[in-house]
Amino acid sequence: MMERHRSLFIATLVLLSAVVLLFLIIRKAAHQTPLQAVTNLPDSLVLAVLPGVVYTADLSSPGKFLIHRLAIQQPKLQTIAILQGNVTPIYSENNMLYALYFPAITPTRPSAKIITISLQNGKTETLLPNFNPIISLGHEQLYPVAANDHAIYWLTAQVPTTKHRFALIRMNLPSRQTATLAQNIPNARQIFCLPPYIGILQEWPTHQTRTVIQRTASRIRIFRNSLCLFDDNGKAIGQIDAYNSQYPPILYEGNFYWIQNVFEPWNNSTFPDHYRIVYANLSEKAIHVLEELPAVGNAPLQLYVYGSHLYMAQSNTLGATRIWRYIPRPGGFELLFQITTHTTSQLLFRGPNCYFVQCTNHTNWFNWSHSALYGQTQFTLYRFPLNRENDHA
Incomplete structure (x- = not known):
């Protein structure tokens, strides 16, 4: 009888401890969660x-x-x-x-x-x-166009197109005056607005290939990219070689930052093994590694600049996203917040807040219709104060 009471007492004590611990965790999370x-x-x-x-x-x-x-x-x-x-x-x-x-x-x-x-x-x-500046690269058709507050820029193929030469065109806003800024730009692939620069990504084919096994094994060509920078009048400012990324860089404190996908020699997938955040400037042109992060599947990694800070959004395959802010001294990223559910948009910065869209799926088990069982998607706009102290959720 005593053993039974003792076992019941221990079980009750464990249950109460779990309830108290869960309450403290929820209270702490509610206190630290800055989302609204x-x-x-x-x-x-x-x-x-x-x-x-x-x-x-x-x-x-x-x-x-x-x-x-x-x-x-x-x-x-x-x-x-x-x-x-x-x-x-x-x-x-x-x-x-x-x-x-x-x-x-x-x-x-x-x-x-x-x-x-x-x-x-x-x-x-x-x-x-x-408007028809189509650039064909194998099976791809690109529409390279970019804009900022005062102009729209685009690339158009010159004649003959077999030489892969392109012209840079600008339309001023709101006057709508069009001018050709530069010509004979070789192997242009994409265009970016990086105020005060205009960036053009050039793609150069190499003799290297890599085996990719999806449903069938195939060899894909490895390209060498370079980033050519122009001013607003079309004057060439400089070039960053070995720009091995298909995404635009960001400009932060005079340096160009971008994300490189790193593939190990034994990798036979289209997904990288890890990401490498690198930066360079036009004066020395050496590429420096800021951070290396593991890549999980095809989850994206994005960089943002807002105000005087550099931000990074790191996602995983389950849809959760971590938002980081770079601290130059001593040098590293601090975790601002972790979004535990799926997000469907990039980060939006406005005033003292960061905005994002969260996606949730609601299923009604009391309604057996196809649409109800499949679930209804709901989008919610959340904001996160950027000037808050560093609390981790």
């Missing part, structure tokens, strides 16, 4: 976050592009623009969206327009009616 849900969204793509209003784009219907305006206080949803065809956003500032517009859903010869859409009233204007 701003509002539910109808779409996952956020175009702009302004005081009291959010603009989103609906891409769920093929061949249709809708812009929604959501007032945060009410909340009140308003559709301000509907375009038939395919729309690719280029750049969004406070009240304006610049985009590539393909009026036909499946055109025989893709011909686009560069348009501007007012986020205030949905008014659409055509900046360039016949």
